[in-house]
Amino acid sequence: MCMHEMKICPRCSKTFECKVGSITECQCYSIQLSNEERMFIEECFDDCLCDNCLAELKSRYHVFKEKYLWK
Numbered sequence: 001m002c003m004h005e006m007k008i009c010p011r012c013s014k015t016f017e018c019k020v021g022s023i024t025e026c027q028c029y030s031i032q033l034s035n036e037e038r039m040f041i042e043e044c045f046d047d048c049l050c051d052n053c054l055a056e057l058k059s060r061y062h063v064f065k066e067k068y069l070w071k
Contacts, residue, residue, distance in 0.1 A: 009050040011057075016050045027051045037061050 003021030019026035031054040033041070040061045041049070
């Protein structure tokens with residue numbers, strides 16, 4: 001049985017379908033995150049995010065890393 005549920009992104013309030021039971025079909029599967037990127041996002045959010053927010057936060061992580069961690 002595939003588990004799908006409608007969720008509201010805690011960052012932007014967009015409604016999206018989470019397909020945790022079919023992860024390769026889930027909207028988040030297209031966003032490849034490194035362990036560092038995933039930890040950065042998990043520091044602020046406890047639940048699934050929409051694909052747009054995941055992509056934006058992935059990008060922001062690299063800006064943050066360059067600006068603050070590599071000086």
